Amino acid sequence: MYKKKKSGVIGIVVTVIILILLVILSNIKIENLTVVENVFSTIVMPFQNGFTMLKNKISGNDTFFTDLDNLKNENEELKQKNSELEQSLRELEIIKAENTTLKEQMNLKEKYGEYNTVSGYVINRDISNYTGMVVINVGSDDGVQPNMTVIADKGLVGNVVSVTANTAKVQTIVDPASSVSCIISTSKDAFITKGSINGSGREIRATYIPTDAVLVQDTSVETSGLGGIYPKGIHVGTIKEVVNTKNPTDKYATIETAVDFSKLDTVLVILN
Amino acid sequence: MKKAVCILLMFLAFLIIYFLQVNFFTWFNIAGVMPNLFVVLILVIGLFAGKNTGISTGIVAGLLIDIFISKKIGVTAITLGLVGFIGALLDKNFSKDSRITLILMVIILTVLYEILNYAINAIIFSYSLELIDFFIKLAIETLFNILITIIFYPLIQKCGYALEENFKETKILTRYF
Numbered sequence: 001m002y003k004k005k006k007s008g009v010i011g012i013v014v015t016v017i018i019l020i021l022l023v024i025l026s027n028i029k030i031e032n033l034t035v036v037e038n039v040f041s042t043i044v045m046p047f048q049n050g051f052t053m054l055k056n057k058i059s060g061n062d063t064f065f066t067d068l069d070n071l072k073n074e075n076e077e078l079k080q081k082n083s084e085l086e087q088s089l090r091e092l093e094i095i096k097a098e099n100t101t102l103k104e105q106m107n108l109k110e111k112y113g114e115y116n117t118v119s120g121y122v123i124n125r126d127i128s129n130y131t132g133m134v135v136i137n138v139g140s141d142d143g144v145q146p147n148m149t150v151i152a153d154k155g156l157v158g159n160v161v162s163v164t165a166n167t168a169k170v171q172t173i174v175d176p177a178s179s180v181s182c183i184i185s186t187s188k189d190a191f192i193t194k195g196s197i198n199g200s201g202r203e204i205r206a207t208y209i210p211t212d213a214v215l216v217q218d219t220s221v222e223t224s225g226l227g228g229i230y231p232k233g234i235h236v237g238t239i240k241e242v243v244n245t246k247n248p249t250d251k252y253a254t255i256e257t258a259v260d261f262s263k264l265d266t267v268l269v270i271l272n
Numbered sequence: 273m274k275k276a277v278c279i280l281l282m283f284l285a286f287l288i289i290y291f292l293q294v295n296f297f298t299w300f301n302i303a304g305v306m307p308n309l310f311v312v313l314i315l316v317i318g319l320f321a322g323k324n325t326g327i328s329t330g331i332v333a334g335l336l337i338d339i340f341i342s343k344k345i346g347v348t349a350i351t352l353g354l355v356g357f358i359g360a361l362l363d364k365n366f367s368k369d370s371r372i373t374l375i376l377m378v379i380i381l382t383v384l385y386e387i388l389n390y391a392i393n394a395i396i397f398s399y400s401l402e403l404i405d406f407f408i409k410l411a412i413e414t415l416f417n418i419l420i421t422i423i424f425y426p427l428i429q430k431c432g433y434a435l436e437e438n439f440k441e442t443k444i445l446t447r448y449f
Contacts, residue, residue, distance in 0.1 A: 026302045131393070177343070200304050262304075
């Protein structure tokens with residue numbers, strides 16, 4: 001009985017470790033492998049310091065360590081100063097974050113000055129892995145109505161699908177049910193982009209591409225103004241990959257959205 | 273009185289899971305895929321508290337999710353109601369005392385729930401189907417649900433038996449006489 005209970009606990013601990021490892025490994029970026037470097041340096045550093053001290057002693061470079069009392073006092077003072085600085089740094093960070101949010105809102109208003117807009121925050125995100133909805137904190141009391149366009153600092157977010165007095169549900173352009181009529185900024189070739197469940201939640205698919213259209217990687221894509229929901233000229237994203245098929249009418253392209261929906265915070269709803 | 277406390281606790285569990293799904297799992301995820309703890313919650317309720325409680329809790333929880341975030345009201349309510357119903361059916365045929373059986377139930381119901389949800393939404397909103405991507409995400413989600421079920425198995429068992437005591441009537445098993 002005791003053995004069974006013990007093995008159960010071990011099983012749970014092992015599962016927790018596996019889960020945490022899976023989460024970390026699946027989200028880690030290769031360029032962030034400095035962590036491994038840090039671990040190695042933590043192990044190696046004491047030995048390295050020891051050897052350096054020994055080398056200094058032998059070569060007579062140890063005068064730095066003679067005045068230990070002074071060094072201790074200095075160290076205490078520095079520690080005190082350090083904690084004070086850390087405190088002010090924390091305060092500064094709070095002010096900085098506040099400032100960034102306000103600036104973002106102001107920039108957004110200036111950038112889209114031609115439109116009559118109302119700004120809001122994302123207060124709720126989708127719980128499903130297969131859809132892309134967000135809820136914002138502005139509703140019919142602020143003049144928001146269904147089918148209004150929602151934008152962010154970097155570009156198009158989506159459109160309002162339903163409203164309450166103080167909130168609105170927004171269908172983002174990555175939602176599989178979403179379709180946006182777009183054009184390539186340079187060549188003005190038109191196509192339809194559809195939301196997709198693949199990728200990191202920042203990919204949409206360009207379909208119904210004219211057979212003679214030339215799609216080049218990293219070209220900017222914007223709204224065409226057709227369809228009655230989205231105004232013309234709002235940045236959508238950039239072409240990431242063009243997939244040519246046997247049948248030229250089936251050709252499609254993957255577009256990386258300008259907006260990172262996992263970090264979406266401040267939005268503007270276009271009222272007119 | 274005890275039943276009222278149980279219902280209150282179920283609602284509290286729903287709120288905690290909702291909070292976790294909306295906030296915690298948006299960053300604690302496997303390759304951008306979150307688990308679906310609502311399926312586990314409704315399965316456990318259906319399994320331990322019986323058919324009626326399972327279905328009604330599934331429908332109410334689904335309706336709340338639909339009201340909070342979905343585009344169409346009713347899809348999640350129907351599918352979660354079905355999860356509660358199947359949970360109760362599984363109780364009749366399988367033993368819920370085994371960890372492996374519970375894990376298998378979680379696998380079956382996670383897959384069934386997501387396929388049904390995706391199919392209904394695809395029909396309503398005319399999705400262009402991306403089956404390969406869908407099944408990759410579904411596999412990761414199911415794995416995540418399994419890991420969470422293994423971790424919380426002792427708690428699930430404890431809460432489950434407390435539910436069973438309050439919601440299921442004591443039946444005389446005539447075959448033993």
